Amino acid sequence: MKRREMSQKKIFLICVAISTVSLLLHHGGHLSWTMEAFHLSCPGLRSLPLWGLKPKHTNVAFLKTHKTASSTMQNLLFRFAERNNVTVALPVQACSHQFCYPRSFTPHFVHPHTIPPNIITSHMRFNKAEMQRLMPNDTIYITILREPGSMFESLFSYYNQYCQSFKRVPNGSLEAFLEEPWHYYRPDEKDSMYARNTVTFDLGGDKDRPATDVTYAQTFLVEVERVFSLVMIAEYFDESLVLLRHLLNWDLDDILYVKLNMRTTNSKRSLTPGLSSKIRDWNSIDALLYDHFNASLWRQLSAMGHACVAREVRLLRQAQERLMRSCFGGRMPLLRSAEQIKNKDLRPWKPSGKVDIVGYDLPVNLSRGFSSQAQELCLKLVMPEVQYTRVLLRSQLLRYRRSYQFRPPQQSRSPQQPIRTVLLRHPQGQRSQPTPAAPGPVSGTRSTSTTKPAEGPQDGTTKLRPKTSQNEAS
């Protein structure tokens, strides 16, 4: 009898040991990282005891604004979607790699075989009602802003030969444009959105409201704040990612990135305080948005605790270095002008030959000792927007076709059926989860997560809280 009890105890202990080892194997990196964060008494973390065990939030709409590090974010989101087998809404071919920008967004711009989506991130002009028609109700809306001076300098240089307002300026001089912007700028001309209040336009606002119309700017800002749970700031990209990770309950691995779509140092210019101030005056709504959301980002970071944020940023950078070492053989990848990049899948798109955009080439010996999966990760990490959009569309179409083949005939919907039919099944504001266009991997991987409640300071300044359609309705 005693011997039986002993062996039962042994079996129990063996089971506990196996479970512990398995937990450590599966969550090892995550747990050790979480524990490090806990040691720093991070308030945001401590108040969420089940953090790390809760499901990741996978329904995300990222409004890709122009010249704000948004391609780096888009690449991160594409990789997240692929790893987690969730669907990304991608543009129909007629829209190119953007959602028919600068036209106002409508779900008709979305490829029907990428519906219903979990994630949307390609360039668009935001339209809240239309987005809500497409995205699940618990979608978390995120966007990114950049300091108006450096953003406009980047826009002016990038679109110098593309946008008429810039093209007519003698010698492509930024000073000349800012001296007399109305002399060169035509509000109704094609591509004029690159020349004034670009962020406001991307967010669906009126770029040409006069600076004196303070009520318009304030009302617009309040609306943006109501819709977007997180407004990242390009200058504090890593800190913004820490907030994003907490908001979405993601892992450290989910926020690793390499900077994309950069100009060469030679093509950038520094701005005098006088020029910066003229840029702010010319882009007054963008400047108001930036000042507001920059302050709001810092309130959220202080609510989390600066030491804690700094620690997470350090851990992120260390993990990034490890990834770089494994992908690029011990060094940071060499930056190359687009023309010098041998692999055309890695050559960034440029609006004109005059602008110098840099990208990366993979080392020739990458394949040695690498699994094809690891090679693919390294390739995608540095793959520019246009090529990655194409690759992702191809893989999602394949997945759609495969799942369509395996569907019982009575449930099947013709792949050619127009998008309108799919959307009409979800009258605005009435669906809780969109009906999948096709079963299989897509429908099987929808997020079942409830959005992570945010704990922050009691002064109401922290906004680490998802703003879902339900939030808004209440």
Ligand SMILES: Nc1ncnc2c1ncn2[C@@H]1O[C@H](COP(=O)(O)OS(=O)(=O)O)[C@@H](OP(=O)(O)O)[C@H]1O
């Ligand atoms: N991680 C990170 N942090 C800060 N800044 C970054 C980052 N990644 C990219 N960049 C800079 O963002 C500029 C490109 O922005 P976008 O990718 O949004 O441009 S685009 O509108 O999609 O063409 C471009 O700025 P400029 O080089 O000044 O043009 C990039 O250098």
